[in-house]
Amino acid sequence: MKNGTKEEYLILDKHEQDYINNTADRILKFLGGLNSTLEGYKITRLEHSLQTATRAFNDKADEEMVVAALLHDIGDELAPLNHSEYAASVLKPYVSEKTHWIIEKHGEFQMYYYAHHLGKNQNQRDKYREHKYYNDALHFCEKWDQASFDPNYKSMTLGDFAPMIKRIFAKKPYSLL
Numbered sequence: 001m002k003n004g005t006k007e008e009y010l011i012l013d014k015h016e017q018d019y020i021n022n023t024a025d026r027i028l029k030f031l032g033g034l035n036s037t038l039e040g041y042k043i044t045r046l047e048h049s050l051q052t053a054t055r056a057f058n059d060k061a062d063e064e065m066v067v068a069a070l071l072h073d074i075g076d077e078l079a080p081l082n083h084s085e086y087a088a089s090v091l092k093p094y095v096s097e098k099t100h101w102i103i104e105k106h107g108e109f110q111m112y113y114y115a116h117h118l119g120k121n122q123n124q125r126d127k128y129r130e131h132k133y134y135n136d137a138l139h140f141c142e143k144w145d146q147a148s149f150d151p152n153y154k155s156m157t158l159g160d161f162a163p164m165i166k167r168i169f170a171k172k173p174y175s176l177l
C-alpha cells in the first residue's frame, strides 16, 4: 500500500463507494438466504426476522427501528457468541445511538426469557436499569423479538421491507454528518 499513488487510490475509492452503495442489496440477499430452520425452533431465521420487523412496523416504530428489527439477528451465523454486537455494527453508521444501543444489548435483554432454565442469570439486563434506553430495549424484546417465533403469524415479506432497507442504507452515514 505504501507505494500507491493518489490516482490509484482515487480509483479504488470510487470502487469502494460503489460497493458501499450496494450494501442494501447484499443485506437483502443475505436475509433471503436465511431459510434454514432455527435449530430446535418451528420457524426459519428469515421468518423470525420478518416477524420481528412486522411487529415493529405494525406498532408504528420508526423506519430505522423496523429495519433494525429485521437485521437484529444477522450475526447468528458468523458471530453466535456475540450476534447482537455484530448486527449493531452493521447498523451503526446509519441509525441513531438509541437504535444501535437497543440492538447491541438485545441479546442480554433476551436472557430474561430463558437463561434461568439453563442455570444462568436471567436478570443480566438489570445492570442497565439506569440507562436511558433501558425501557426501549425491554420493549424491543418483550413486544417484538421474544414474541416472534409463532409459526402461524402472518408476516410481511422481505420485498415489503426492501424499500425501507434501501432508504436506511442510502442515508449519509452518521460519522459523516
Ligand SMILES: [Fe+2]
Pocket: 048, 052, 072, 073, 145
Ligand atoms: Fe431475535
